[in-house]
Amino acid sequence: MRLRVNGKEYTAEGVEEATPLLWVLRDNLGLVGTKYGCGIGACGACTVHLNGQAVRSCLIPVASAADQAIITIEGLAPSDEALHPLQRAWIDQDVAQCGYCQGGQLMTAAALLAKNPDPSDADIDQALSGNLCRCGTYLRIRKAVRLAAAELRKGPRS
Amino acid sequence: MSASLHSEFLADRELRELILAAEERDARSSGLLGVSRRSFLKLAGVAGGGLVLAFSLEPRAAFGSAEESARTATEFAPNAFLRVSPDGSILIYSKGPEIGQGVKTSFAMIVAEELDADWSRVRVEQARIDPAVYGRQSAGGSRSIPASWDQLRRAGAAARSMLVAAAAKEWGVSESECRTGKSRVLHAGSERELGYGELANRAAALPLPDESRLKLKDRKDYVLLGTRVTGVDNHALVTGKPLFGIDQVVSGMLYAVFEKCAAVGGKVVEANLDEVKTLPGVKDAFVIEGNGNVSEVMPGVAIVATSTWAALSARRKLRVRWDESRASTDSWKQSVERAAEVASQAPAATVSRRGDVDRAFQTAAKTVEGFYSYPFVAHAPMEPQNTTASYKDGRIEVWAPTQTPDRALTVLASLLGLHASRVTIHQTRAGGGFGRRLINDVVCEAALISKRVGAPVKLQWTREDDMQHDFYRVGGFHALKGAVDASGKLTAWHDHFITFSADSKDPVAGGDIDANEFPALLTESFRLGQTLLPLATPCGPWRAPRSNGIAFAVQSFLHELATAANRDHLEFLLELMGEPRWLQPGNTFALHTGRAANVIRRAAAEAGWGKPLPKGRGRGLAFHFSHAGHFAEVAEVSVDTKKKLAVHRVTVAGDIGPIVNLSGAENQCQGAVIDGLSTMLGLEMDIEQGRLSPHNFDRYPMLRLAHAPEVDVHFIQSDFGPTGVGEPALPPLAPAVCNAIFAAAGERLRTLPLTRAGYTI
Numbered sequence A: 001m002r003l004r005v006n007g008k009e010y011t012a013e014g015v016e017e018a019t020p021l022l023w024v025l026r027d028n029l030g031l032v033g034t035k036y037g038c039g040i041g042a043c044g045a046c047t048v049h050l051n052g053q054a055v056r057s058c059l060i061p062v063a064s065a066a067d068q069a070i071i072t073i074e075g076l077a078p079s080d081e082a083l084h085p086l087q088r089a090w091i092d093q094d095v096a097q098c099g100y101c102q103g104g105q106l107m108t109a110a111a112l113l114a115k116n117p118d119p120s121d122a123d124i125d126q127a128l129s130g131n132l133c134r135c136g137t138y139l140r141i142r143k144a145v146r147l148a149a150a151e152l153r154k155g156p157r158s
Numbered sequence B: 001m002s003a004s005l006h007s008e009f010l011a012d013r014e015l016r017e018l019i020l021a022a023e024e025r026d027a028r029s030s031g032l033l034g035v036s037r038r039s040f041l042k043l044a045g046v047a048g049g050g051l052v053l054a055f056s057l058e059p060r061a062a063f064g065s066a067e068e069s070a071r072t073a074t075e076f077a078p079n080a081f082l083r084v085s086p087d088g089s090i091l092i093y094s095k096g097p098e099i100g101q102g103v104k105t106s107f108a109m110i111v112a113e114e115l116d117a118d119w120s121r122v123r124v125e126q127a128r129i130d131p132a133v134y135g136r137q138s139a140g141g142s143r144s145i146p147a148s149w150d151q152l153r154r155a156g157a158a159a160r161s162m163l164v165a166a167a168a169k170e171w172g173v174s175e176s177e178c179r180t181g182k183s184r185v186l187h188a189g190s191e192r193e194l195g196y197g198e199l200a201n202r203a204a205a206l207p208l209p210d211e212s213r214l215k216l217k218d219r220k221d222y223v224l225l226g227t228r229v230t231g232v233d234n235h236a237l238v239t240g241k242p243l244f245g246i247d248q249v250v251s252g253m254l255y256a257v258f259e260k261c262a263a264v265g266g267k268v269v270e271a272n273l274d275e276v277k278t279l280p281g282v283k284d285a286f287v288i289e290g291n292g293n294v295s296e297v298m299p300g301v302a303i304v305a306t307s308t309w310a311a312l313s314a315r316r317k318l319r320v321r322w323d324e325s326r327a328s329t330d331s332w333k334q335s336v337e338r339a340a341e342v343a344s345q346a347p348a349a350t351v352s353r354r355g356d357v358d359r360a361f362q363t364a365a366k367t368v369e370g371f372y373s374y375p376f377v378a379h380a381p382m383e384p385q386n387t388t389a390s391y392k393d394g395r396i397e398v399w400a401p402t403q404t405p406d407r408a409l410t411v412l413a414s415l416l417g418l419h420a421s422r423v424t425i426h427q428t429r430a431g432g433g434f435g436r437r438l439i440n441d442v443v444c445e446a447a448l449i450s451k452r453v454g455a456p457v458k459l460q461w462t463r464e465d466d467m468q469h470d471f472y473r474v475g476g477f478h479a480l481k482g483a484v485d486a487s488g489k490l491t492a493w494h495d496h497f498i499t500f501s502a503d504s505k506d507p508v509a510g511g512d513i514d515a516n517e518f519p520a521l522l523t524e525s526f527r528l529g530q531t532l533l534p535l536a537t538p539c540g541p542w543r544a545p546r547s548n549g550i551a552f553a554v555q556s557f558l559h560e561l562a563t564a565a566n567r568d569h570l571e572f573l574l575e576l577m578g579e580p581r582w583l584q585p586g587n588t589f590a591l592h593t594g595r596a597a598n599v600i601r602r603a604a605a606e607a608g609w610g611k612p613l614p615k616g617r618g619r620g621l622a623f624h625f626s627h628a629g630h631f632a633e634v635a636e637v638s639v640d641t642k643k644k645l646a647v648h649r650v651t652v653a654g655d656i657g658p659i660v661n662l663s664g665a666e667n668q669c670q671g672a673v674i675d676g677l678s679t680m681l682g683l684e685m686d687i688e689q690g691r692l693s694p695h696n697f698d699r700y701p702m703l704r705l706a707h708a709p710e711v712d713v714h715f716i717q718s719d720f721g722p723t724g725v726g727e728p729a730l731p732p733l734a735p736a737v738c739n740a741i742f743a744a745a746g747e748r749l750r751t752l753p754l755t756r757a758g759y760t761i
Helices: A022-027 A085-090 A100-115 A122-130 A138-155 B007-026 B066-074 B103-115 B143-173 B195-205 B234-238 B272-275 B308-317 B332-343 B355-360 B405-416 B443-455 B464-468 B547-564 B569-577 B593-607 B662-682 B733-745
Strands: A001-004 A008-011 A045-048 A053-058 A069-071 B042-043 B052-055 B080-084 B090-094 B122-125 B178-181 B184-187 B192-195 B256-262 B269-270 B282-288 B300-305 B320-323 B349-355 B366-374 B386-392 B395-401 B423-427 B458-462 B476-485 B490-501 B527-536 B615-624 B629-638 B645-655 B686-690 B691-693 B710-715
Touching: A022 A045, A022 B308, A045 A100, A053 A100, A085 A100, A085 A138, A085 B234, A100 A122, A100 A138, A122 A138, A138 B662, B007 B386, B042 B143, B052 B143, B052 B195, B080 B143, B080 B195, B090 B103, B103 B122, B103 B143, B122 B184, B143 B178, B143 B184, B143 B192, B143 B195, B184 B195, B192 B195, B192 B423, B234 B269, B234 B615, B256 B443, B269 B282, B269 B300, B272 B282, B272 B308, B282 B308, B282 B443, B300 B308, B300 B443, B308 B458, B308 B645, B332 B366, B332 B476, B332 B527, B332 B686, B355 B476, B355 B490, B355 B527, B366 B547, B386 B443, B395 B405, B395 B443, B405 B423, B405 B443, B443 B458, B443 B593, B464 B691, B476 B547, B490 B547, B547 B569, B547 B615, B547 B662, B547 B733, B569 B593, B569 B615, B593 B629, B593 B645, B593 B710, B629 B733, B645 B662, B645 B733, B662 B733
Parallel strands: A001 A069, B090 B122, B256 B458, B395 B423, B490 B527, B645 B710
Antiparallel strands: A001 A008, A045 A053, A045 A069, B042 B052, B052 B080, B080 B090, B178 B184, B184 B192, B256 B300, B269 B320, B282 B300, B349 B527, B366 B476, B386 B395, B386 B458, B476 B490, B615 B629, B629 B645, B686 B691
16 A cells, blocks of 8 residues: 655555554554544544645544545654744744644644634634643643744745 | 664663763772762763763652661762763753653753753753662652752752863963853953863863852842743654654564453453454464552453554454453442441541530531532543563563653562563653553553563553553542631631542542641641542542642632631631741641742732622632642633533642743643643543443543633742642642632532533533
8 A cells, every 4th residue: 555644655565454544654654753542533642634634543544545645743844954833833832741642733733724824713722622632731732823823924934 | 672762762871881980980989089978979981071970869868768878878879960071062861751741851950050051052861760870760749859959959050160160270260250151161350261061071170069168049040940941852742753652663563452351350251362363463362360460460361463453453353251250349329329428427537636626616606518529530641551561581671651660660570570680661751641650550561461472562552441441530528517706717627538448448549638638737626537438449649649639628618618707718718827837847848828828819919809700700719738839729710501611711829939940830830720620620430330431532521722711820939949840730720610610600519520510611
């Protein structure tokens, strides 16, 4: 099975078609930034982009993602040096506590900003309420999304 | 075996070399270093040069026996290192687990402050796990900072002093003419300056400073401490680097799952192992009898496969017949009924008493009674329990997101019958702790499974496993009675605490109550009685153990008494505190009434206490002291006619002494408030026939972003010693919100979670 992840082509050998994308990313491709939290799409820790949409990779059979554009947290930044504005805001606002859910939070937020560059607080609340944070970093997540949105609207950094 | 060696683990080797170097110097016992035997500092030589100071954190004397105290007083056992390299970089080792409490960042900040280091050149590494060298290596009890504060500061100050001495010598000037900043020494008269990197080798050749003359900074001179510093692992976290237990990969690794009886204590009678072994990807399936110790290994069936999904898929076809003749038959419903019965009876035992409580009630102007209860809750950390283990040739190596790697080491040695030197623990970052990972059950299971299959395995619990096999926050009941006199002053307090016991002698972990629990030492007449109900369900420490339930009952009931006396709750609490004093003289980890009054006043002032609010909206105040932290919180809520609750804002005031990392401390408090709110609103684990439910997040409604209130955090930065902040902001939240609901809607809530009374958010 062929997978296109973060702009790279992968071949997943001997993977059963019904295997959730989450476990193929983690066990077969070694992309462990996508996290297992609940396995039923209730926590958002496994969020990735499938053709630009934020999806729960624990619920996506890998066969249905074959040959489509998959982006994981490892591929959110254009390069190691140039982080996505959301990642910079997450660092600067010191959002994380344990940090386990934050990859999923970032992927959900990135999908939101790609569609809606100027989200209201209600838009942010709605988009991100599928992502649990057990440490309770929600206030900083909200603030970081707002800051990143403002930066994105200003255009690329010189 | 080649593990996927992340930078964290590469540091182990480097640190081992540092320690060996330090010990070698010690063995030579050269007078060269001029170190007194009671010194806590030592110079260490290391390849690559630079200034390397070895020092001791948390002398074991504080926790060990008298014999150990005597030994550590005369022996120097370095367990921490600070290195200023010739290239100017500064390396500091963090010895305990990072579980989201931010210790890896705050430890290094304390050193860097006294060192006057350029923070951008400071690197922090996780130390290897070796309690023989490091002493306590665990995360819990909000104790990391208070235990290490002085030593970290002195180590930084000593290194700074040596760098200054090296510069002064170089320039032929007096040390007193030199100052430091951003990893540089500057000479005021000549405007000359040298970087720490340039000075490191020269400083290392100088004698250690006289520790008694080390001058530590005044709090007003801090440039780093008390500021907002972002976490040292932030970049790795936001780019998805493999930091966590679940991310570990070992060459040749197989994937395991483990099914245990839903009712604790059940044993395997038979399972369709032959069928399971034929399923795709399955390498083996077998019964593990366990050792009957619930914190180690209970009976179950292990399935080992070539991928996580293969193991999980096979588990769906697994059929186990359990012998539940000795398994738990606990029932929360029956416990609630039983508690209601015994509440009105005399307690089975007296925990503490002061004064003549009966007489105080007879002569009181008013008495109030209230029966409070709170349920079992799960830890539910975001990272489900897991461990990667490799048993080979009489050695065990594990990669674990544990809170107690030091205990994992001894437990594994004992479980496997190995000498401790044949056990290696790699500490990974943990995706949340909250007390769950103080117990190493999953570590033990992984070790036994690896031994049985003869290959490295990653044992992965599902969320359902994690919810059903937790060490729960125990539920509890308080039958409270209090009295006020004609002036509205609290005169008597009676608490019949109904809790649980596994052995009918002592309460379960987290289910005990301190004889001096608030307001014992502030009331003339006080009686604390206790009755134990039987329980087989495993319980354990959950963020702010004891206080997380007790505060709800005690601090809500104080508001009931203030209300009955027609007193303002703020004024009532301040009167209760009385004159500023330590409540247990000589114990600076006990409550100080002046600090308590200050945080109560501050929270009230910041929240606009007393200002009018529209109908349906109310404020509630609560104080609680736990884990050496003084915290007061004011919640502002509104409640509509259908009991829809909105928590608009929570104002937190805390005194934990000087703040190390303002960003981290504030984050912990905001998180504690959200955790407390989440738990009080809708979380409960039901128990029926020994089985705990719910099993996953779809029915365990943890708070979502849309319902997170604004949380304003204010610290009173006192000059008392610093104490931890992982826990003490949680307990006041539930009573503050319940007191606010009473103010807004007139309903007194004595049972958690609030969904029981029909509240929604």
